Amino acid sequence: xxxxxxxxxxxxxxxxxxxxxxxxxxxxPEGLAPTVVPASLAQAATxxxxxxxxxxxxxxxxxxxxxxxxxxxxxQAPTVRAAVVPPALAPAKVVAPNKPxxxxxxxxxxxxxxxxxxxxxxALLAVGAVAAAGILVLAARGVTTLPGVPEFLQRYPGTYQLxxxxxxxxxxxxxxxxxxxxxxxxxxxxxxxxxxxxxxxxAFWTPKRGGKxxxxxxxxxxxxxxxxxxxxxxxxxLLFASGHWIRIVxxxxxxxxxxxxxxxxxxxxxxxxxxxxxxxxxxxxxxYFLVVFIAAPLAAIxxxxxxEFWPKNAKRLNKIYPVEIARAIHFPTMVFFVLFILVHVFLxxxxxxxxxxxxxFGGTDVVNWVGFWLFAAAMAITIAGWYAARPLLLAxxxxxxxxxxxx
Amino acid sequence: MKIVVLVKVVPDTYGDRKLNLETGLxxxxxxxxxxxxxxxxxxxxxxxxxxxxxxxxVVLLTLAPEGATATIRKGLAMGAGSAIHVSDQGLRGADLGxxxxxxxxxxxxxxxxxxxxxxxxxDGSGGMIPAMLAELLDVPHATGLSSVEISDGVVSxxxxxxxGVQQVSANLPAVISxxxxxxxxxxxxxxxxxxxxxxxxxVLTLSDLGIIADDPEAASSIMLTVTEKPPRAAGxxxxxxxxxxxxxxxxxxxxxxx
Numbered sequence: 025x026x027x028x029x030x031x032x033x034x035x036x037x038x039x040x041x042x043x044x045x046x047x048x049x050x051x052x053p054e055g056l057a058p059t060v061v062p063a064s065l066a067q068a069a070t071x072x073x074x075x076x077x078x079x080x081x082x083x084x085x086x087x088x089x090x091x092x093x094x095x096x097x098x099x100q101a102p103t104v105r106a107a108v109v110p111p112a113l114a115p116a117k118v119v120a121p122n123k124p125x126x127x128x129x130x131x132x133x134x135x136x137x138x139x140x141x142x143x144x145x146x147a148l149l150a151v152g153a154v155a156a157a158g159i160l161v162l163a164a165r166g167v168t169t170l171p172g173v174p175e176f177l178q179r180y181p182g183t184y185q186l187x188x189x190x191x192x193x194x195x196x197x198x199x200x201x202x203x204x205x206x207x208x209x210x211x212x213x214x215x216x217x218x219x220x221x222x223x224x225x226x227a228f229w230t231p232k233r234g235g236k237x238x239x240x241x242x243x244x245x246x247x248x249x250x251x252x253x254x255x256x257x258x259x260x261x262l263l264f265a266s267g268h269w270i271r272i273v274x275x276x277x278x279x280x281x282x283x284x285x286x287x288x289x290x291x292x293x294x295x296x297x298x299x300x301x302x303x304x305x306x307x308x309x310x311x312y313f314l315v316v317f318i319a320a321p322l323a324a325i326x327x328x329x330x331x332e333f334w335p336k337n338a339k340r341l342n343k344i345y346p347v348e349i350a351r352a353i354h355f356p357t358m359v360f361f362v363l364f365i366l367v368h369v370f371l372x373x374x375x376x377x378x379x380x381x382x383x384x385f386g387g388t389d390v391v392n393w394v395g396f397w398l399f400a401a402a403m404a405i406t407i408a409g410w411y412a413a414r415p416l417l418l419a420x421x422x423x424x425x426x427x428x429x430x431x
Numbered sequence: 432m433k434i435v436v437l438v439k440v441v442p443d444t445y446g447d448r449k450l451n452l453e454t455g456l457x458x459x460x461x462x463x464x465x466x467x468x469x470x471x472x473x474x475x476x477x478x479x480x481x482x483x484x485x486x487x488x489v490v491l492l493t494l495a496p497e498g499a500t501a502t503i504r505k506g507l508a509m510g511a512g513s514a515i516h517v518s519d520q521g522l523r524g525a526d527l528g529x530x531x532x533x534x535x536x537x538x539x540x541x542x543x544x545x546x547x548x549x550x551x552x553x554d555g556s557g558g559m560i561p562a563m564l565a566e567l568l569d570v571p572h573a574t575g576l577s578s579v580e581i582s583d584g585v586v587s588x589x590x591x592x593x594x595g596v597q598q599v600s601a602n603l604p605a606v607i608s609x610x611x612x613x614x615x616x617x618x619x620x621x622x623x624x625x626x627x628x629x630x631x632x633x634v635l636t637l638s639d640l641g642i643i644a645d646d647p648e649a650a651s652s653i654m655l656t657v658t659e660k661p662p663r664a665a666g667x668x669x670x671x672x673x674x675x676x677x678x679x680x681x682x683x684x685x686x687x688x689x
Contacts, residue, residue, distance in 0.1 A: 058647045431616075
């Protein structure tokens with residue numbers, strides 16, 4: 025242990041370093057280093073002798089506080105920070121410690137725009153969109169007056185005759201597949217977007233058998249993908265087994281001019297005659313075919329290519345089908361899905377909402393609110409899924425299939 | 432058994448970390464505050480022992496700025512029984528000596544059997560706190576353990592050194608520090624997060640611990656300058672034209688690396 029010492033104020037000024045707070049005074053505050061002298065020495069030695077060791081020890085203790093200085097410093101510090109900022113040290117912006125300047129709602133930036141700027145921007149976009157839509161509608165109406173066009177519309181009313189054996193309506197499995205599709209595609213798009221944009225995953229998942237650690241959002245994305253594919257597979261099997269396939273697979277070249285005709289009619293805002301319960305118009309038919317038989321498989325095979333399921337060491341295969349291609353296709357496919365969903369939902373509501381909702385949710389061809397409420401329930405479940413899909417609630421599920429860690 | 436686990440709230444290494452160029456202190460606004468990974472591993476070690484041995488009490492101890500409470504709760508959510516948060520304006524810019532002294536004072540208030548710390552933090556990279564603590568608490572210390580076994584009255588483990596691996600053991604109470612070889616921290620579950628809100632979290636100041644931050648008797652460190660790390664310059668590329676060996680040797684000699 026240290027021998028007993030006496031302490032006196034020395035004459036050596038304290039060595040001072042950088043301030044402890046931005047804009048503050050150098051630390052420690054100005055003062056003299058205490059002189060620490062072993063007690064026995066201090067008593068025995070004369071004044072002249074005592075000074076020599078003090079000079080040495082003062083160096084070591086140079087940064088220590090002088091006891092008498094301390095209280096004064098505590099009370100001084102805030103005033104110094106607030107008022108007397110040495111010009112050389114004055115920072116561009118003085119931020120009081122622990123009190124970050126709160127930006128006002130007005131001045132706060134969201135993605136480099138303030139709320140006002142965003143409002144103006146969105147309003148401008150909306151006006152632009154309405155104007156563009158108006159021009160399109162007028163142009164389409166103009167086109168219908170061109171020579172030959174009325175005859176074309178008459179010849180191709182937008183739909184072609186299906187075989188008489190075609191069953192009308194939507195069987196229960198189609199309704200269920202449709203609901204599961206809503207639920208899954210919403211969460212798939214969301215989790216996929218999270219994977220794409222996240223910089224630091226909130227948690228990680230490692231397979232039980234070992235292997236690469238992936239983001240918990242990617243794990244969710246893939247889990248949903250598998251469920252989606254299972255749903256899709258069952259749907260397609262039942263579609264063909266039941267004969268309902270004939271409604272969403274074009275079986276005649278007449279589908280093409282009819283689709284053009286339907287598109288033109290949609291654009292004039294004079295909706296084409298449509299009886300979805302019995303027969304889709306050709307544009308619907310082609311779009312549904314694209315979604316079920318082109319876009320969905322495309323999303324799946326490009327997704328599998330990027331996932332851990334894909335054999336990494338199959339050299340030939342990977343040369344024929346490089347991951348870059350998959351990456352380039354996967355995202356635009358999602359964009360296609362999103363655009364399809366937007367237009368689909370818009371038209372469902374714009375072309376007889378209650379009846380359309382009854383078709384797909386209620387399974388009847390009547391106009392009442394049953395389908396709407398079932399649709400609302402489906403939406404509620406989907407929204408609940410959206411909020412439940414967070415790491416905290418996903419982790420227990422993910423743990424059943426592997427390890428979950430925060431890093 | 433009472434195990435005290437030391438955790439440190441540090442700027443997340445995931446993004447860019449910054450020092451305030453005026454004070455030389457970590458700019459805590461610049462990055463997210465997280466519990467240092469090595470501290471989570473230390474906690475995991477304590478928790479896995481607590482899982483297997485009933486009657487084990489795990490106490491989190493941290494010395495951190497005022498706003499760190501939420502981050503410490505995460506440690507409670509992982510499963511620690513209680514937490515002690517030492518926070519005081521006087522600790523701003525505290526050096527290793529003051530930090531160790533304050534932590535030791537906080538530990539002394541508890542009847543501890545074992546103190547588990549990480550071997551080194553990702554922000555300060557000092558790695559001296561465990562040894563200083565053991566000295567101040569006057570208990571044995573085992574450093575840098577890559578595996579740990581805790582039994583009644585004894586803690587043992589392996590300690591990789593340059594020439595091999597040492598098997599070390601110490602009687603409790605003791606201080607140990609662990610390396611990244613130990614398992615990473617568990618992911619807190621919903622139950623843990625709900626329970627964490629009710630667990631005791633004691634906030635202590637220096638006066639509670641009887642520590643004087645500016646004790647004139649103790650020499651303390653000051654920082655004299657701080658500069659930003661210069662951006663990395665492009666390296667030298669040596670292309671083998673038959674004399675790459677010579678060029679390499681020249682390069683090493685030129686840069687005093689040989």
